[in-house]
Amino acid sequence: MTSFHDENGKMIPVTVIKAGSSFVSQVKTDDTDGYKAVQLAFGEKKEKNTSKPMKGHFEKAGISPKKKLVEFRGLKEDFSVGQELTLASFADGEKVTLVGTSKGKGFQGVVKRHGFSGVGMRTHGQHDRLRAPGSMGASSFPSRVFKGKKMAGRTGNDRIKLQTKIVKVLADQEVLLVKGCIPGAKGSYVIIRK
Numbered sequence: 001m002t003s004f005h006d007e008n009g010k011m012i013p014v015t016v017i018k019a020g021s022s023f024v025s026q027v028k029t030d031d032t033d034g035y036k037a038v039q040l041a042f043g044e045k046k047e048k049n050t051s052k053p054m055k056g057h058f059e060k061a062g063i064s065p066k067k068k069l070v071e072f073r074g075l076k077e078d079f080s081v082g083q084e085l086t087l088a089s090f091a092d093g094e095k096v097t098l099v100g101t102s103k104g105k106g107f108q109g110v111v112k113r114h115g116f117s118g119v120g121m122r123t124h125g126q127h128d129r130l131r132a133p134g135s136m137g138a139s140s141f142p143s144r145v146f147k148g149k150k151m152a153g154r155t156g157n158d159r160i161k162l163q164t165k166i167v168k169v170l171a172d173q174e175v176l177l178v179k180g181c182i183p184g185a186k187g188s189y190v191i192i193r194k
Helices: 052-061 110-114
Strands: 002-005 011-018 022-028 037-044 066-073 095-101 104-108 153-156 159-170 175-179 190-193
Touching: 011 159, 022 052, 022 066, 104 110, 110 153
Parallel strands: none
Antiparallel strands: 002 011, 011 175, 022 037, 037 066, 095 159, 095 190, 104 153, 159 175
């Protein structure tokens, strides 16, 4: 993240997203696939690291091998195979939806995962209960822990969707400045929807 100063001198926290050109690799229709969608390909990839079926898929579209394929449904515009999409379709101040995968934090306890405060204080003989979850449930009835109980477990690595706005489009540098933070680690992929 960094900061950006607008024309009034107000500082805005922004995240810099490198958003190069994407290409239409396939247009799905009701007749051929049973639903309408557009498949976009982006991110350069070496040809030797591309499987033969994917090489054929990209050759059919007339584009070089790409790293990632993303499918969009419910678009009202018409697209053609091989069409290039650039940052010209975005404008300053436009609201967008970002979809990404959050950082994975592995197996975590209840204090980090759910914000529990632990059991009591250090005194009264509780030397090993500071970050424990405490009581789980009733005894003889229902004799189990209910589903959905907040307990320790895997944290992060979830699909996150958030709405934000574009602060500045730098088309010549293929960069978007987006207000606030975005999900994922540095270098991870984010899907931008209008």
